[in-house]
Amino acid sequence: MMSMLQSEWIKIKRSAIWAIMAISPAGALLTGLIAGARGASGTWMDALTFISILHAMLLLPLLTGVYAAMICRYEHAGGGWKLLFSLPVPRTKIYAAKFILIVFMVALTQLFLLAALLIVGWINGFPSPVPWRELALSFAGGWIACLPLAALQLFASTALHSFAAPVAVNAVLTIPNVLIGNSSRFGPYYPWAQPMLAMIPRGDGGLPDLTIHIAPAALIGSFVLFLLTGWIYMMKKPA
Amino acid sequence: MTTIADSIVQTEALTKSISGKAVVNEVNIKIERGDIYGFLGPNGAGKTTTIRLLLGLTKPTSGTVRLFDRDIRNHRLDVLRKVGSLVEYPSYYGHLTAVENLEAVRRLLDVPKERIDDVLAIVRLTKDAGRQVKGYSLGMKQRLGIATALLGNPELLILDEPTNGLDPAGIQEIRELIISLPRTKGVTILISSHLLSEVEQMATRVGIIAKGSMVYQNSISHLREQAISRIRFTVNDPASAYPLLRSSGYEAEWDDRSLTIGRADNASTAEAVALLVKHHYDVYRVEEQTASLESLFLEMTGGERSL
Numbered sequence: 001m002m003s004m005l006q007s008e009w010i011k012i013k014r015s016a017i018w019a020i021m022a023i024s025p026a027g028a029l030l031t032g033l034i035a036g037a038r039g040a041s042g043t044w045m046d047a048l049t050f051i052s053i054l055h056a057m058l059l060l061p062l063l064t065g066v067y068a069a070m071i072c073r074y075e076h077a078g079g080g081w082k083l084l085f086s087l088p089v090p091r092t093k094i095y096a097a098k099f100i101l102i103v104f105m106v107a108l109t110q111l112f113l114l115a116a117l118l119i120v121g122w123i124n125g126f127p128s129p130v131p132w133r134e135l136a137l138s139f140a141g142g143w144i145a146c147l148p149l150a151a152l153q154l155f156a157s158t159a160l161h162s163f164a165a166p167v168a169v170n171a172v173l174t175i176p177n178v179l180i181g182n183s184s185r186f187g188p189y190y191p192w193a194q195p196m197l198a199m200i201p202r203g204d205g206g207l208p209d210l211t212i213h214i215a216p217a218a219l220i221g222s223f224v225l226f227l228l229t230g231w232i233y234m235m236k237k238p239a
Numbered sequence: 240m241t242t243i244a245d246s247i248v249q250t251e252a253l254t255k256s257i258s259g260k261a262v263v264n265e266v267n268i269k270i271e272r273g274d275i276y277g278f279l280g281p282n283g284a285g286k287t288t289t290i291r292l293l294l295g296l297t298k299p300t301s302g303t304v305r306l307f308d309r310d311i312r313n314h315r316l317d318v319l320r321k322v323g324s325l326v327e328y329p330s331y332y333g334h335l336t337a338v339e340n341l342e343a344v345r346r347l348l349d350v351p352k353e354r355i356d357d358v359l360a361i362v363r364l365t366k367d368a369g370r371q372v373k374g375y376s377l378g379m380k381q382r383l384g385i386a387t388a389l390l391g392n393p394e395l396l397i398l399d400e401p402t403n404g405l406d407p408a409g410i411q412e413i414r415e416l417i418i419s420l421p422r423t424k425g426v427t428i429l430i431s432s433h434l435l436s437e438v439e440q441m442a443t444r445v446g447i448i449a450k451g452s453m454v455y456q457n458s459i460s461h462l463r464e465q466a467i468s469r470i471r472f473t474v475n476d477p478a479s480a481y482p483l484l485r486s487s488g489y490e491a492e493w494d495d496r497s498l499t500i501g502r503a504d505n506a507s508t509a510e511a512v513a514l515l516v517k518h519h520y521d522v523y524r525v526e527e528q529t530a531s532l533e534s535l536f537l538e539m540t541g542g543e544r545s546l
Contacts (some may be wrong), residue, residue, distance in 0.1 A: 079327075083330035088316045
């Protein structure tokens with residue numbers, strides 16, 4: 001499995017994925033610093049709420065789809081599937097490696113964004129102490145809530161030959177988050193809304209009308225369903 | 240008869256139907272160790288589909304594929320370890336250099352790192368190895384594809400139209416490379432082409448496929464024998480001379496001016512002439528009609544010219 005991941009790493013490390021990964025942290029850093037320069041005072045929880053609304057409602061689901069599409073793009077483009085499938089490697093390993101890389105990219109995105117938030121808080125002089133527990137829960141929760149979406153987007157990206165198609169479908173389904181994320185009936189079951197429900201802090205600092213909780217059963221159920229569907233497709237995929 | 244252990248590729252009634260139409264129809268391929276097997280047929284005859292079936296990239300509708308005498312349904316990964324392939328068009332990662340492309344595959348094959356330099360040298364890409372592959376010419380991509388196929392020291396090398404996009408010098412290089420492999424490394428090679436002339440000089444055996452069915456499979460020398468000259472006799476009364484030749488065992492044909500006999504060596508030509516003279520026919524001319532391998536190939540494949 002290590003060699004499979006190393007092989008995938010060679011392909012991904014020279015792609016444009018890194019520039020795309022920088023978007024969310026760079027945006028957070030910029031807005032935070034501009035707000036600070038204008039003299040806005042804030043707290044850690046305010047900043048976390050602000051960042052997670054923009055990031056988790058839109059960018060995180062979009063980026064998850066883009067990562068999945070990028071990790072499959074070079075296989076579609078240059079006959080990579082055919083090459084991989086004619087090598088002595090089980091398809092399950094290929095599938096697992098691709099999935100692990102996507103969630104690793106999402107994890108890195110979360111870490112960079114957390115770093116950006118810490119820098120903003122430090123420069124703008126947010127009052128101590130740093131709410132480590134809340135930050136960790138928010139960022140880790142956002143990551144975990146992305147897993148079903150990552151599995152679904154990997155399936156879409158392996159099945160669709162074009163790069164734009166899965167990304168566009170993902171974008172179209174991300175935009176309703178603004179509404180569905182506010183619905184306690186549908187939000188917890190909508191894969192695109194789950195990251196935002198998991199990430200936006202609740203309680204004291206959180207917005208009162210955004211206290212819808214994720215449903216762990218829905219999260220785990222959809223994750224298993226999407227992962228299995230994608231895996232079965234990969235096993236049968238023509239090359 | 241060779242022993243079963245030497246069978247490298249063997250298919251039995253291999254069939255692939257796509258929406259009811261058999262694109263590969265009951266194909267029996269037999270390739271033995273050390274063969275350079277020329278797999279010929281016009282474009283669209285089913286060569287690439289057959290090769291995909293051999294590699295398990297697509298599943299047969301019926302029939303079996305055995306590589307190294309093992310059924311690929313049960314031992315696919317084991318046998319693929321011994322196979323290097325280039326199917327249809329070369330696979331490559333355009334955003335990577337040739338070295339990175341090979342490294343990504345090497346990690347999965349678990350061969351020493353030096354092997355990358357070896358295969359780059361074999362296909363003469365050492366000089367361009369550090370460039371992104373998307374800037375390569377088709378011929379260079381083709382050579383990288385061959386390098387990738389060679390990377391794992393395969394015992395069976397499957398090359399589907401490997402000279403596509405190569406200039407004449409490149410074609411010559413690939414040909415020399417292919418001829419040298421079985422001699423130096425004991426590699427068995429299956430090479431497909433739509434041009435007989437391309438594999439004629441290197442193949443030891445040929446299989447010819449047309450419209451999904453095998454129409455010929457035997458040694459290249461047997462194919463040459465089929466193509467050797469026919470002898471045409473221009474005589475005064477071909478119609479009455481024809482039964483004479485037939486009754487003496489010749490495969491003869493006639494028209495209003497001449498008689499033609501097939502597969503005639505020196506002795507049988509001389510005997511035919513003696514026979515005609517003895518029966519008082521006037522023999523005006525004795526001519527050799529050479530059927531080229533290419534025309535024989537066209538005849539077998541139903542005259543479909545591929546351009």
